[in-house]
Amino acid sequence: MKPPAFDYAAPGSLDEALALLAAKRDGAKLLAGGQSFVPALNFRLARPELIIDLNRVPGLAGIRRDGDGGLLIGAMTRARAIERSEVVARSNPLLHSAIPWIAHVPIRNRGTIGGSLAHADPAAELPAIALACDAILVATGILGKRDIAARDFFLGVFTTALRAGEILTEIRFPAWPPNRRHGFAEFARRHGDFAIVGVAATIDVAADGAVGDARIVVFGAGDTPRRAREAEAALAGSHPDTGALQRAAALAANHVDPPSDHHASAEYRRELAGTLTRRVLEQALAPRARAA
Amino acid sequence: MSARHRIVLTVNGQRVERDVEARMTLADFLRESLDLTGTHLGCEHGACGACTVQLDGNSVRSCLIFAVQADGARVTTVEGLAVKGTLSVLQRSFQQHHALQCGFCTPGMLTTAQAMLAENPDPSAEEVRRAISGNLCRCTGYLPVVAAILDAAAQLRSEAA
Ligand SMILES: Cc1cc2nc3c(=O)[nH]c(=O)nc-3n(C[C@H](O)[C@H](O)[C@H](O)COP(=O)(O)OP(=O)(O)OC[C@H]3O[C@@H](n4cnc5c(N)ncnc54)[C@H](O)[C@@H]3O)c2cc1C
Ligand code: FES
Numbered sequence: 001m002k003p004p005a006f007d008y009a010a011p012g013s014l015d016e017a018l019a020l021l022a023a024k025r026d027g028a029k030l031l032a033g034g035q036s037f038v039p040a041l042n043f044r045l046a047r048p049e050l051i052i053d054l055n056r057v058p059g060l061a062g063i064r065r066d067g068d069g070g071l072l073i074g075a076m077t078r079a080r081a082i083e084r085s086e087v088v089a090r091s092n093p094l095l096h097s098a099i100p101w102i103a104h105v106p107i108r109n110r111g112t113i114g115g116s117l118a119h120a121d122p123a124a125e126l127p128a129i130a131l132a133c134d135a136i137l138v139a140t141g142i143l144g145k146r147d148i149a150a151r152d153f154f155l156g157v158f159t160t161a162l163r164a165g166e167i168l169t170e171i172r173f174p175a176w177p178p179n180r181r182h183g184f185a186e187f188a189r190r191h192g193d194f195a196i197v198g199v200a201a202t203i204d205v206a207a208d209g210a211v212g213d214a215r216i217v218v219f220g221a222g223d224t225p226r227r228a229r230e231a232e233a234a235l236a237g238s239h240p241d242t243g244a245l246q247r248a249a250a251l252a253a254n255h256v257d258p259p260s261d262h263h264a265s266a267e268y269r270r271e272l273a274g275t276l277t278r279r280v281l282e283q284a285l286a287p288r289a290r291a292a
Numbered sequence: 293m294s295a296r297h298r299i300v301l302t303v304n305g306q307r308v309e310r311d312v313e314a315r316m317t318l319a320d321f322l323r324e325s326l327d328l329t330g331t332h333l334g335c336e337h338g339a340c341g342a343c344t345v346q347l348d349g350n351s352v353r354s355c356l357i358f359a360v361q362a363d364g365a366r367v368t369t370v371e372g373l374a375v376k377g378t379l380s381v382l383q384r385s386f387q388q389h390h391a392l393q394c395g396f397c398t399p400g401m402l403t404t405a406q407a408m409l410a411e412n413p414d415p416s417a418e419e420v421r422r423a424i425s426g427n428l429c430r431c432t433g434y435l436p437v438v439a440a441i442l443d444a445a446a447q448l449r450s451e452a453a
């Protein structure tokens with residue numbers, strides 16, 4: 001339960017970090033909050049030659065609004081900073097409400113948004129939120145930056161579209177329309193554990209109560225978080241009643257192809273996907289004082 | 293491989309300067325290099341909370357940080373919670389409420405709860421439960437721990453008033 005020996009560098013600039021990464025290629029690993037990577041080292045599931053610690057690179061942490069009312073969050077921003085940010089609470093209530101579900105305070109004090117997205121655990125909250133919000137993930141390499149849409153980023157269990165030599169540097173969340181409602185729910189055996197299944201949803205509601213754009217993302221029920229497109233389509237344009245929410249929930253449950261493991265069977269996860277979808281849709285569409 | 297790194301940090305108010313191997317966790321550094329064995333190691337993968345210390349005032353898992361990363365930081369361990377040799381209000385409250393039996397989880401409970409109270413001096417019972425949700429205790433059943441933290445919070449508020 002002790003990490004293997006490795007070389008360690010704590011570069012003081014992004015350029016230096018990129019140069020180190022380029023020089024070592026496969027032998028180097030980035031260290032962000034360490035809340036997933038250090039356990040892997042302690043178990044000796046990872047044996048990198050060189051660890052490049054991003055914690056001393058200036059400019060990678062911080063939360064700002066962009067000119068269009070969206071949010072720009074640096075990859076090294078700690079989960080706890082996002083949780084406590086007034087700007088996030090106001091400009092992306094879905095992100096704000098999902099963060100407390102991640103682990104526990106001491107882990108959120110270290111774990112970063114970039115680390116969670118790059119790690120791509122299928123049961124993690126932030127990848128699901130990034131997908132539901134159409135976030136753009138900015139990857140920086142020695143040759144420059146490229147934008148990767150969240151829907152193209154998560155390729156499989158612990159697998160992303162980041163290329164060798166790239167560092168995830170920033171996440172852009174598009175502006176949150178004033179008529180957007182949201183819901184979030186997950187089930188785990190104990191608070192703070194990874195979700196067995198979770199669901200995040202946003203619903204844009206027109207003045208006459210009709211559903212415009214609906215997003216339903218199910219996570220923990222497959223290799224990556226996935227949008228339940230049939231369920232979304234069933235809701236779009238409707239004035240949903242209880243029956244319609246139930247039908248959407250059934251479509252979401254049918255859509256997932258969950259694994260069986262020691263936490264839960266596939267059938268149980270499928271059932272949960274349906275139940276949680278119904279709950280988040282009810283949350284999103286519940287009358288609320290703020291929306292009046 | 294295994295080059296040593298010079299680190300300078302403040303541990304419980306004292307300046308400490310040492311050479312460490314990069315792979316040494318902060319927990320092992322505290323326990324083995326500084327003999328501060330109050331910080332306990334249960335799981336070494338972030339799950340039990342026994343190793344929790346404060347890094348620049350924030351509760352963190354010392355099994356998931358390398359000592360080299362704490363260069364320049366201020367670290368507080370359970371040994372640093374007493375005030376001039378007398379137990380802190382929170383520590384006394386743990387004693388009074390029998391919030392420990394074997395004591396394995398206690399250092400992590402105390403460092404976590406103290407950091408929480410610094411941010412939120414008037415927590416609800418639910419907030420206290422959430423705050424210690426990452427600290428496993430195999431003895432107390434948690435109820436006395438929650439009671440001790442709530443009582444300490446009340447005492448600290450009346451002291452401050
Ligand atoms: C007990 C426990 C419970 C947890 N529960 C949850 C939970 O309920 N939900 C949840 O989502 N997470 C949970 N986590 C994981 C935690 O949220 C991690 O912090 C997070 O998944 C990874 O973020 P990090 O900053 O710690 O990354 P690290 O652990 O430092 O890195 C993770 C991986 O991402 C790579 N990486 C990191 N940053 C970048 C970057 N900027 N660019 C490219 N690659 C990068 C690293 O090389 C590494 O491969 C838990 C962790 C623990 C220990
Ligand atoms: S020893 Fe660090 S959390 Fe268990």
Ligand code: FES
Pocket residue numbers: 391392393394395396397398428429430431432
């Ligand atoms: S007192 Fe024994 S583990 Fe908590």
